[in-house]
Amino acid sequence: MMRLRGSGSDGAHWRGVEPVPALLVSLAVVVLVSIVLAASGWAAEPAADADIAAAEPDSLLFRIQADMYTLHGRLKEMLAAAAELPSLGPFILRRITKGYGAEHVWQLVASTLVILAVAWAGEGMARRLFRPLLIRLPALDTRSDFGKLGVLALRFIVSTVELAAFALIAIAMFFLVYQGHEAARLAFWTILAFVLCVRTGAAFLRLLLAPDQGGLRLPAIDDATARQLYWSFLFLAALGAATVLSGLFLDHIGVDPALLLAFGQLILVLNFVAIVAVIGAHHDGISRLVGIRSAEGVERATGLGGLIAGHWYVFAICYVVAMALSATANRLLTGETQTAHTVPTLAVLIAVPILHGLLRMAVDRFFGDRAAVSGTPAPVEMAPVEMAPVEMALLETEPSAVTDVGDTDGYGRVIMRNGNILLGVVVVLLLAEIWEVDLDALAAHSLGARIANSLFDIIITLILASAGWGIIKTAINRQLPHERLGALALVEDEAMGTGLTRLETLLPLLRKFLFITLLVTVALIAISAMGINIGPLLAGAGVVGIAVGFGAQTLVRDIISGVFFLIDDAFRVGEYIDVGEGKGTVERMSVRALMLRHHLGQINTIPFGVIRRVTNYSRDWAIMKLELRVPFDADLEQVRKIVKQVGQEMMADPEYGQHFIQPLKSQGVHRMDDSSFIVRVKFMARPGEQFVLRREVFRRVQEAFQQHGIKFAPRRVIVDAPPTLGPAAAAAVAAEAAGAGGADGAKAG
Structure with missing residues (x-):
């Protein structure tokens, strides 16, 4: 009987016609x-x-x-x-019992059962050998994911060794006791291979799901879901192994090709129906297994990615159906089984979430917070946190002012993103290799030969640039905690804060410079990869730069002035300065201008080129001098002691003492006026804290003066007036004034 065969792995032909790609x-x-x-x-x-x-x-x-x-x-x-x-x-029965009677089938079954029973007994002896090791496993440290993985991996290795003992004993017993022709021997090898495949799959699923060891389970699923997934996946593994092995067995014993084609198609349909049934029945459990948002969380999703992730199983079912149709069409066109395509494809799809989980575990182990790197969209309940009024105002009025820490802080998210990109590229290449898709020819046919040849270089350049920029940006952002706060959070009291460090001031400008440099470099590499000579482009850019420099002298002056101001470290972000054209807190800087937030709220944008002087009120330390008016009869020595005592108490205060550089002390009588002595006191504090300390100093000095009976002297104005006249003198003055008035009237008449 003639069998239908393809031309091999280099692409099968049927009647000289090339198969259509699996669209x-x-x-x-x-x-x-x-x-x-x-x-x-x-x-x-x-x-x-x-x-x-x-x-x-x-x-x-x-x-x-x-x-x-x-x-x-x-x-x-x-x-x-x-x-x-x-x-x-x-x-099949005729081929197995060829040359023997029908009762020979029972002899073969009995021999197979005896061989498997002896092999199982030998496996039991191997299991007793490892029992002391397994007894000590619960005592190991399993608080971390890697600790759990180590215990599960050790159990998997022990199970593999026990299964190897079972296989070796079964093979040895087969050569000792089994009798029969080739078809019967093939039947035994098929049964043994099926048992080994199923048991190997069970050991692997125990490593992945730990259905009976909830304390060692790595995925965030409950015991019931783990057991359901375990038995469902084991059923799929058994069905797949039976499909492959039965097809090989039937092919070797000489089944008619048309009959083999019909049987293979029936088994193929059963496999894909089973896969679709498992996905449809357990999609929630699979979602939790691989860390995808369940369908119930789609209502909270606001983006397309969240919506697709919530209904991933719909796309998975469509993919399985498409793969079944593709396998059927290729089988009919080439006459070959599609096991070499479907089984590796399923293996790749199974390996992807496993590798993703291992990457997530490694990032969590070496880079900290898992919630910030896992990308898991499941909501997390957080305990209420007390916030200052300014922070509450930020959350209520400027929700975009506070940046999410997980988006910009930590290397874990960057590594996860780049790892996922790399994993996706590898999966695409593997699937193309499995399904014999020539990506180079496809790209050349779709995009053109030149673009196709340079496409690989451009993609690699973009991936490397994205990875490099992610690491650089993360390294810079970790040094800029102030960028997570809004404009209001940078304002404290009179807005004369201590400011940031010099590094924190320069890093935002460095970040912009590196981004522009990287962007230009990637663009030039991409243009060069496409075969375009970038020499004239660079020369033209130089000429344009010179022309722009001559035409924008003011802009160049602003940029150069800003560079020298930064080199001199004249001011930093967060410091309170006066530049003549305006004063306020340095909120941010661009390449050419400085943005100052006035203490009344308005923001002034001042080009660097117009700044002639800079007065910095927030550098190193600040001295505050206060004046106290005391009456002339006050004991000045007692006033000095009171001031000194208040200074000592404030230095010892845990809230205010940390802001002092030098304590409060009296400088004695500074001057005097008509009604009081003016006593001056002073202290040295950290920049930005002197105003808070000033209020507290006044309050405490007032309380101390009241306790010691000292009153502050009010301002007085002394007016010199003539002395008061008695009644007789007043009558004489009045009579004299009346007489003088009568004489003046007579003269007038």
Whole structure:
């Protein structure tokens, strides 16, 4: 009987026609149309070969038409052979019992059971050998994920060694006691391989899910979900192993190719139906297993990514169906089984979440907070945190002023993002290799040969630039904690804060410079990779730069002045300065200008070129001098002691003492006026804290003066007036004034 074979791994041909790439829609249409044609008995033989040959051999239409006829013929053969599937069982029995009676089947079954029983007993002895080691496993440190993984890996290794002992004993017993011809031996090897595959899969699933060891389980799933997923995945593994091994066995014992095609297609449908059923029934558990948002959390999702992640199982089912259609079409076109395509594809899809989880564990182990790097969108309940009024105002009025720490702080998120990109690229390349898709030829056909040749270099450059910029940006942002706060949070009292360090002031400008440099470099590399000579472009850019320099002298002056101001360390972000053109707190700086926030709220943008002097009120220390008015009769020595005592008490205060550089002390009588002595006191404090300390000094001095009976002297104005006259003198003055008035009247008359 002649068997239908392909031409090998270098691409199978059927009637000299190259198969169409696995495009989902095209394949679905081809398969459905072919099934309808075969069921309707349409007998369109390839009599139109002359017309087909007349078409262009390299055209897409020609290949589709040829594949349609091929699918039609193979579907007819498969449907005709499907009716003969019940005869497959008797055929297998005849091949196994060839030359023997029918009772020989029971002898073979008994021999197989004896061999497996002896092998199982030998495995039990190996298990007793490892029992002391397994007893001590619960005493190991399993507080971290890597500790749990170590225990699970050790259990997996022990299980693998025990299974190896089982396999070796079974093989040895087979060569000692088993008798039979080739078909019977193949049947035994198929059964043994099936048992080993299923048990290996069970050991791997115990490592991944730990269904009976909740304390060692790495995924965040409960015991019931873990057990359900364990048995469902084990069923899929057993079904897949049975499919592959049965196909190989039937092929080796000489089953008719058409019958083998029908059986293989039936088993293929069963496998994909089982996969779809497991995904549909346990998609919530699988979501928690791989760290994807469940469907219940989609209502809280605001982006397209969250919506797709919440309904990932729909796309997964569509992918499984598409893969089934593709495998069916390729099987019908080439006559070869698609195990070499489907099994590695499923293995890659299973390995992706495992590798992602291991990467997440490693990042969590070496870079800290898991919530900031895992990318898990599940909501986390947080305890209420007390906030200052300014912070509450920020959250209520400027929700965008506070930056999320997880977005900008920590290397974990950067490593996870770059790792996921690298993992995605590797998966695409592996799937292309598995399904024999020539990405270079596809890119050359779609984009052109030159772009296709340079596309790889451009993609690698972009990936490396993204990874490098992520690390650089994270390293800079970790040194800039003030950028997580809004403008209001940088203002304290009279807005004369201590300011940032010189490094914190220069790093934002360095970050902008590095970003622009990296962007220009990547653009030049991409242009050069496309075969364009960048020499004239650089020369033209130099000429344009010179022209811009001559035409924008004011801009150049501002930039150069700003560079020298920064070199001189004249001011920093957060410091209170006066530049003549304006004063306030330095809020931010650009390449050419300085933004000052006035203590009344307005912001002034001042170019560096117009600044002639800078007065910095927030550098190193600040001295505050206060004046106290005491009456002339006050004991000045007692006043000095009171001031000294207040200074000592404030230095010892845990809230205010840390802000003093020198304590409060009296400088004695500074001057005197008409009504009091003016006593001056002073203290040295950290910049920005002197005003808070001033209020507290006045309050405490007032309380101390009241305790010692000292009053502050009020301001007085002394007016010199004539002395008061008695009643007789006053009457005489009045009479004299009246007489003088009468004389003046007579003269006037």
